[in-house]
Amino acid sequence: MADTILELRDITKTFPGVKALDGVRFELKKGEIHALMGENGAGKSTLIKVVTGVYQPDSGEILLDGKPTAIRGPLDSQRLGIAAVYQHVTCYPDLSVTENIFIGHEKVHPLTRKIDWKELHARAAELLESLDADFAPRALMGGLSVAQQQIVEIAKALSTNARIIIMDEPTAPLTKRESEDLYRIAETLRDRGVSIIFISHRLEDMYRLASRVTVFRDARYVGTWNVSEIGRDDLIVAMVGRAITQLFPKRKVAIGQEVLRVEKLSRTGYFKDVSFSVRRGEILAMTGLVGAGRTEVCEAIYGITKADSGRVFLAGEELRAAHPSEALERGLGYLPEDRLKQGLVLEWAIATNVTLPSLERFSRFGWMNRRREDSKAKELAERLEVKANSVYDLVATLSGGNQQKVIVAKLLTGDMKVIILDEPTKGVDVGAKAAIFEIMNELAEAGYGIVMVSSEMAEVLGMSDRIVVMREGKVSATLDTADATQEKILSAAMAATEKA
Amino acid sequence: MRKSFLRTIMVLAIMTVAATSLVAQNYAIVFKNTGNPYGEKQMAGFKTGIEEQGFQAILRAPDQPTAEAQISIIQQLIAQKVASICIVGNDFDALTPVLNQATAAGIKVFSLDSSVNPAARLTHVNQADSVKIGQTLVQAAYDMIGGKGEIAILSATSQASNQNLWISYMKQELTLPKYKNVKLVKVAYGDDLRDKSVSETEGLLKAYPNLKCIIAPTTVGVAAAGKVLTDKGLKGKVFLTGLGLPSEMATYIENGVCPYMFLWNPIDVGYLGSYVATALVGGKITGAVGDKFSAGRLGNYTITKAPDGGTEVLLGPPFKFDKSNIEEWKTVY
């Protein structure tokens, strides 16, 4: 074990209502690319935040070069040579690439505190060269593509001569060509002795890069294998684990006629020629890798953004939603992906959140009727079994699952025809997941058309009637759940079409 | 500790009651805005005059030179049941409503230096006859430039009523045949802001290269013009006159940029105002034309007709400051 550079023993971390890490183990050798895989909410990103000092573990030990070390903050981890490249790059859009690399630890002339730009730009250029980036150190960070910004993050890690680099879903937002570049960079780093923890959904990434793979599931350590020894299916079973059937409640409902049809919807830079349809009582799952453009499609239909071309039909009539209010009026509701930022007003109570989308229903000539508002909130909260003792409890105090239920309740205040749920079970404990599936079935049985955006195979197979798989902004497959298997879905979601 | 606290409250109460009964009346003066040197001196003169006669003076000025600020001050004075209000108006008409209220409350109201609408005042204490001011300034410019050439006027804000009055009389004067080859090229506004007055003066010099003389009937404007002409070394080429404070203009009179200028002693204006106040309250005068009264060290004055239809008291001809007497006056105000 001499060449183990980083070892995590029995790490536990809990947040209100959800246990993010439950006694996990992880071991990284020097100069090794070690893949870390698992579904959403399996605890991967929490692990990174523990290793980079953003979170402190509740219990367990972190050993660096065999010695137990406490990492109290991002500065500590930087000093210890641990760096992370996040999927959503946090950078300074108004500053140049060189500065984004060296901010915080620029080398300055001792006396005049002068930044030696020539030397910094040279070093930056040298780093970029080694990562064969196609842009100059003076370029403005804001003007770069996501892939280019990631290269800058990696360069930043190298500039603090990091020995361990953690990459969180790096290939998610990248095109095929950009992923190739990233693989080459990862390999050159590995040959230079840098150890890499590569977190991804894409089996393809793992097979291409990693020598070993560790799988987490539901915040627990499942196992570690040499990539050469483990087959795709065993890996998927390890990732998904439980038999799919019993988790998802069955429903028996007659599928009605078509209630939502999308034709060739496109938006430059995000998605192109997306078409699908949903019928009353049917649950259509939209899946694919993170960054495949699913959320962007939903937002375009809902009216948050404007599609460049294509048409949407709701219950037969065309829906040109320029603003969410129009979609809601016509009966199309959307449960946003980011619960805290987009779904709820955290400073408010349950009642006021629930009635926000349809204030007109609870007021006459603008005058709010608090009584009707509270009783409707109570009715919906009880129907969805929100665990709260009053409609005046503040949403900030609720658990993830209950918050999600409040958002669903928001949609039910109006009479909806179609409800789009974007990653409804993300970051929610297993118990709450079951409740949400329960609700989805009830809605389907009540005749709503349901679109569920999800990247969890088990959910997609367990809950949907039909599945639309998207990859890099295009619909790569439309399957009936009956004859769909995980392999078919994954291959549609991941397989790189041979095009250049 | 409680007992002493009670005692102080008692003393305080007695003191205020005593204060009001002892002093027969308070006399108030309200200037345009605080921090204005000319105003400070004028109020000082008023204070000496009132205290000389054994009464108490209240000196007020808002922080912004606006009519609405003066209105709330006047309301406060009405509430204090002052005997008379001497107002230096920021606006000719805007103070009419509140001043009428003061008159209705039995307070003697008159304006000083910058007049208000005759309907709202008993009389106006004018430092000098506005017409005479216009004539004297134009005459001075005429003498300086030898009767021929272009002149310009640098005024304060475009809303200052006394400025506009003097400028109108200057223009009237220029229509006389005597001034036929004296040409008024422009009226610029420095808004009583130092930096704007400087750039306006520089603008005049460049817009009219053969400008001969600048008349600035405002203390801020004439000082700023003095500085510009001194810095540019235009002594003798472009003359300067107007209404300025001796202390501010001392340097420019001594270095010859401004051969002579006029003003009146703001202290005297305030002093005269104090006597108008006591005369009105004492019933000696009513503000009508022909009323006579004595004004302490300044001697006797009679109320005359004012060009704007009301009545006024003239302090006297504008006082001329030149090299000979600037030394003595520059420390006074």
Added chain:
Amino acid sequence: MSERSISVDRPRSLKRFFFQWEWLLVLILIAVNVINSTLSPYYLNFGSLVGSTNSFLDMAFLVLPMTFVIILGNIDISVASTVALSAVVMAVSFNAGAPMPLAVALCLVVGTACGLFNGLIMVKFKELSSVIVTLATMIIFRGIAYVILEDQASGHFPAWYSFLAWGSVRHVPFILMVFAVCAVAFGLLLHKTSFGRKVFAMGNNLTAARYSGIKTDSVVVAVEALTGLMAGFTALFLTSRMGSTRPNVAQGYELSVIAMVVLGGVSTSGGSGRIGGPILAVFIIGYLNYGLGLVNTTANVLLIIVGSLLILSVLVLNLRFGRNRHPAPPGAKMIARGKVPEEKA
């Protein structure tokens, strides 16, 4: 899963009820009046006490919509120029022969138009902060007033017009009555209507409001238009108080109005505040000026007192009530919500 019943009765905690910022303002108001009456014997007579309100109430009309603007997380420093422009247009149109009621209508229309202009630019150019937009329009609106009226004043309004500012009905000043009506209207609009609910929602979380189907753009434009309309009201009463108007009226109103709203406990990071606070602040500052004026305090002492009062109140609000947080990064703001914020909306 047992059917758990969720109660609907509002949480009534006495401690939280009496711990609100508005009560502190009431205490300050009482203290100001007590001090004033000890300072000057003339203070406590009903006539002047009520009569003096017209010297600060015309500005008070602006405080009502400014509360909405700040709860939205914006700031509007162009209100004073809008007042000037509306007053000038009214005076000029009246003197050009328009009947007085038409001139008054024009004044309100111009005010609302200025507000709309502000709102539209803010909505169409979201990258610009509201301070910048209103800085530019502040200079432009007053510039137009100067272009129209140049260096003249304009007035000679009909006799009845001065009743607006000076008149009173059975000892209650007309302006106080109109202000009371507006205050109640704005209070209900903010706290009892769906429009008010939307304003609070946007102030707390603009994204969530938009995702919940609220037409955020039209709310911003509506609030700005309301601000413009109220500036028209201020112009009406200010001009009535002075009998005439000029392009340089209402200088510095915008900063005093913002100070009153902030003193009233409205958080500058948006999302919280009640209409009661700013209204109390109007009377606190109004009577402070009036009381100290009665003992002829010089203007500069007044400046210092008002300035320190603003800083002190924001300090207390910030430390004790967790408001006016400099808009902390959203992430930190949510995690930092250790203390349960008292019930809003």
Added chain:
Amino acid sequence: MSGEMIKGTARARVIRSGEGFRELGLLVFIAILCVAFQLRNHSFLTLANIKDLLDNTAILGILSVGMTLVLITGGIDLSIGATIALAGMTSALTGMVIPAINPLLSILEGMAVGLVIGSVIGLLVARFNILPIIATLGLMNIVRGATYIESGGAWVSSYQMSDGFKALSTGTTLGVNNLVFIALVIFVLFWYFVNHTKTGRRIYAIGSNPEAADISGIPRRRLLWLVYATMGVLAGLAGVLWVSKFASAQGDTALGYELNVIAACVLGGVSISGGSGKASGLILGVILLGMLNNALPLINVSPFWQQFIQGVVILAAVLTNVAVKRNNIRLALRKRAI
């Protein structure tokens, strides 16, 4: 839209996107104005007028350097007008009491006054988390009140000032007027500080992405304090120079001057939401505003139109700034075409 990938990623040097373009636009706008003004009045482009223009704009330049630092962090400072008055009055009063005082000492005295005020604001904003516009609004009133009290209604006129003190603003060093010389020195220091020192770049970082700055260990509070203290010092310096230039110190000096300074920064492309603003842009913004103040009276534009024109120019500059930024985003988006 053909679906194939954007062809080849040759070693294309990605030009520094819109920023350079913006300064160019400003320069062209100033050139056009120069020509227009020159046509209206031939004495505009004369050396004498240029000298006047620079003299009058120097103080505006000094103040806009400090204001830019504040704006970059996303803050604003309304109190500088009052600071100018207090610093100027203090140095003038001391000069009256001790006529032989060395003018440089007066400058230091003014800067000290400015430092105290700036530090108080820095403390309120950085330590107590008060919104800058509210903290500086409060200080504006307090400092203005203090100036009136300190002067006790008196004022200092030119004859009470030592010639050395007055020479501060009229004298020249190396053939250049002192004010302009000081302004240039400060601009060079500002350019060096903002582009070449660690602290300078970090101030941009705070404005551009406050959360990231906190995470990467940049001492945000200390830098915020520094920025407001610097603004105070520069306002103190400007106060002394102001009093020397106009040879008079009064209670209402520089009333409302802060809005001119903010306008100059905004014209120079400094964004109020923080994070961006270049030294080169700032100089052009200051010169443009200086030109407007200098030329409008010159070319006989009626004084009543001046304020309106200034407002329109500011709004136009700000809106074009946004249009340029939006264009960059559209460019970046097209690069990612699928």
